[in-house]
Amino acid sequence: MAEEMESSLEASFSSSGAVSGASGFLPPARSRIFKIIVIGDSNVGKTCLTYRFCAGRFPDRTEATIGVDFRERAVEIDGERIKIQLWDTAGQERFRKSMVQHYYRNVHAVVFVYDMTNMASFHSLPSWIEECKQHLLANDIPRILVGNKCDLRSAIQVPTDLAQKFADTHSMPLFETSAKNPNDNDHVEAIFMTLAHKLKSHKPLMLSQPPDNEIILKPEPKPATTCWC
Numbered sequence: 001m002a003e004e005m006e007s008s009l010e011a012s013f014s015s016s017g018a019v020s021g022a023s024g025f026l027p028p029a030r031s032r033i034f035k036i037i038v039i040g041d042s043n044v045g046k047t048c049l050t051y052r053f054c055a056g057r058f059p060d061r062t063e064a065t066i067g068v069d070f071r072e073r074a075v076e077i078d079g080e081r082i083k084i085q086l087w088d089t090a091g092q093e094r095f096r097k098s099m100v101q102h103y104y105r106n107v108h109a110v111v112f113v114y115d116m117t118n119m120a121s122f123h124s125l126p127s128w129i130e131e132c133k134q135h136l137l138a139n140d141i142p143r144i145l146v147g148n149k150c151d152l153r154s155a156i157q158v159p160t161d162l163a164q165k166f167a168d169t170h171s172m173p174l175f176e177t178s179a180k181n182p183n184d185n186d187h188v189e190a191i192f193m194t195l196a197h198k199l200k201s202h203k204p205l206m207l208s209q210p211p212d213n214e215i216i217l218k219p220e221p222k223p224a225t226t227c228w229c
C-alpha cells in the first residue's frame with residue numbers, strides 16, 4: 001500500500017468556518033477527505049498518537065494543545081488516494097471553550113483516548129461521550145476507544161477487561177497501544193488504517209481549492225444508513 005507522509009498543519013478558522021493550512025502544502029483539488037476527531041483528558045497522549053500516525057514518529061516534546069491542531073496524511077486504499085485529517089483537540093477545559101463547536105462540524109469518526117496508567121482519564125470517558133451527544137454527533141458515526149501508554153507496563157491502572165466491558169457497552173472497538181513504542185500491542189498505524197478502511201465506504205467531505213489557497217470543507221449529503229460493524 002503506497003502511503004505518503006505529510007507534515008503537521010496548524011488549523012486556523014475564519015468566520016466563514018473555513019480551515020486554512022499554514023504550510024501552503026495543499027492537496028490536489030477534489031481529494032476525498034475524512035475528518036476524525038481525537039478527544040480525551042489532557043495528557044493522555046492525543047498529540048503523540050496523531051503525530052505518530054501523520055509524521056511516523058514520537059514527537060521530541062509536546063505542550064498542552066491550545067484549541068485544536070490538525071494533522072493529515074494521504075493514504076492509498078484499494079487504489080484510491082484519500083486524506084485522513086486528524087483533529088487533535090485540547091484536553092484542558094480552559095483551552096477548549098472557544099473552539100469546541102468547530103471540532104464537531106462535519107465529523108466522520110471519533111477516537112476516544114484514555115491513559116492506561118491513569119484511572120481518572122478512563123473515568124472521564126462518559127463525559128466525553130456526553131459532549132459528543134450534546135454536539136448532536138450522529139449515532140452512525142464510527143467511534144473507537146484507544147487506551148494509550150501500554151508501554152508503561154508496571155504503571156497500568158486500567159485493566160483490559162474493564163476497558164473491554166466499557167467498549168462493549170458503548171458498541172466501540174477497543175485498542176490498547178503506545179504512541180511511544182510502535183511495537184507494543186495494537187499499532188497506532190493499524191488502528192487508524194482500520195478506521196480509514198471503514199470510512200472509505202462512507203460519503204466523504206469533498207475538497208475544493210479556491211485561488212486564495214484557502215481550503216473549504218463542504219459536506220456531501222449523508223447516506224441514509226451506515227453500517228459500522
Ligand SMILES: Nc1nc2c(ncn2[C@@H]2O[C@H](COP(=O)(O)OP(=O)(O)OP(=O)(O)O)[C@@H](O)[C@H]2O)c(=O)[nH]1
Pocket residue numbers: 040041042043044045046047048049062063064065066089090091092148149150151152177178179180181
Ligand atoms: N510512555 C509513554 N508516554 C506517552 C505516550 N504518549 C504520550 N506520552 C507522553 O504523555 C504526555 C502527554 O502527551 P500529549 O500527546 O501531549 O497529551 P495530550 O492528550 O495531547 O494532552 P493535551 O494537549 O493537554 O490535551 C507527554 O509527556 C508524552 O511524551 C506513550 O504512548 N507512552
